[in-house]
Amino acid sequence: MSQQGTAADYAIETEGLTKHFGDLVAVDHIDLNARTGTVLGVLGPNGAGKTTMVRMLATLSEPTSGTGRVGGYDIVRNAPEVRSLIGLTGQFAGIDELLTGEENLRFIGRLLGMPTGDARARARELLAQFNLSDAADKAAKAYSGGMRRRLDLAASLVGRPKILFLDEPTTGLDPRARGELWGLVRSLVADGTTVLLTTQYLEEADQLAHEIAVIDRGKVIATGTPTQLKAKIGGQTLRIQPEDHGQLENLRALVAERYPDLDPIIEAGAITLGVNDDAIMPTLAADLRERSIGLAEFHLGLSSLDEVFLTLTGHRTEADESESEEAAQ
Template sequence: MGGGTVLPMTRTDNNPGGTSHAVTVRGLVKHYGETKALDGVDLDVREGTVMGVLGPNGAGKTTLVRILSTLLAPDAGQATVAGYDVVRQPRQLRRVIGLTGQYASVDEKLPGWENLYLIGRLLDLPRKEARARADELLERFSLTEAARRPASTYSGGMRRRLDLAASMIGRPQVLFLDEPTTGLDPRTRNEVWDEVKAMVGDGVTVLLTTQYMEEAEQLASELTVVDRGKVIAGGRIEELKAKVGGRTLRVRPTDPLELRPLATMLDDLGITGLAATTVDTDTGTLLVPVLSDEQLTAVVGAVTAHGITISSITTELPSLDEVFLSLTGHRASAPQDATPTIDTLEEVAV
């Protein structure tokens, strides 16, 4: 998505479906010529949670967000957001959602306060309420001191916070964040994460697309992984890690000098299917990849039988980056080839 977008939002408690899901998607399909951006996507997002949508470039993440925010029409399938059908009830839907894209889209000639006040008035807020809401959000996003400065003088992080504040003017029920921290430094990214958590604490439902695995771990209650327009996995983070399989047994002997003898002993035992061990001298631990409970039991038993005094033994599930690699065949940050991606194609199509 080429920039952040703020859609009209006026608070309403209308939820005709009476469902606990803020977003429901069934069989969503979207084509760009011969390219199938979405190929029968199903998705459920529970109210008051963050759903992280992961996928490589061109997987269809932005296409999904654009359809759910009424900026694109699907070719097939159904989707409801806050109880409203994205095709049949777009005007009502736009009143209860917010959208922030990959890059801040604020009027750089206007001061930050005027940006927010203008959006409030466009949303039909009374002048007094629009002024109060602008003041409130500038304070919340730590922009009060810069309120009267043109947005062109803001840093990238300040513009991103202003963009998020703009998306909250109308108190949306559902907020779409399409890779909201792209290009931000770690400190500013953490600030954005804090604000997203605060929004969820206020009851907002968030659908977040991201390629930052740490961002997904920090914010998302559940994940959906898409690739080539299809959902290839979904569930809670720990569930996805468990599905991928494989754990790392971290063994710390009391005597660091036992590290290498311990590694040699385990490698020489020939436990069926056990991968080579790794010595981590920085932490004084031995890392043993195990794929089954049988291997885990065999390793612990061998360590005990050889009389090596152990300070601690812990098991670790795969990292989210390893899960992504296993599911998609490459890491989240892996560069794509030079062929046009779905996101590029949709910019032409819109």
């Protein structure tokens, strides 16, 4: 990720970070920088290498090659110092379901070396911050999915980490619980915490991230702010769907002939184009009428991260695909 700034500006830095599992290259020479006090969104489908990257940065797995620094410390040579600075929330809640909410947080505080009174006070502070005070004395197994995720996030904050790794923290949550967690992340960043957020939810990256790195098959394929990434495929997106799917190839050939500089994506019986020139629409519409290609859809809209990801990789994220399938049922 090519950015201007001094090393002190960055809470997380990697250079050529790579991880092999036998012949499998899970993470392939990743370069990333996360500015202090911001959210860096790492967007990619399942199997892209996001979790493997987080495990290396959190000192849970050593890289095969390359380097990483967290809070200025090398993730291999200075692992204890890195661990003292970070919190980690994984894809699945790591809480003890037999303990109450307060007991879970007090237990973590004691593991971190806090005196009993301090651990109790910190637990109650976090339960209040995460709207869990009323459930403080309930066993975690009685919590809803959203409550468990809030407790899990609270657990990662017991030690007041300066840097927080959130690895797909909203997987499996309903929209309301997801929105609540987004609000908590924003409040943490407002207080100065640096967050590295991995996600396969395009909307989540768009809502929370100051900058985004798109990862596919272990490689970083694009970086920038959400606005910059959307601009890569044009400020607007034109979707064209012929009434007769048999005309799709004729439509593709027409677009390639008339607009060779555009890179059309063909998916689900339609063509999607990133466009910057509104004049394309009337010209293309006239060409389609001349060739008797009837249309089921001819829609111009603002580009989204959905179109960015589709254009960059040629496929959607698994999360987006599953949601599209559910909507079609």
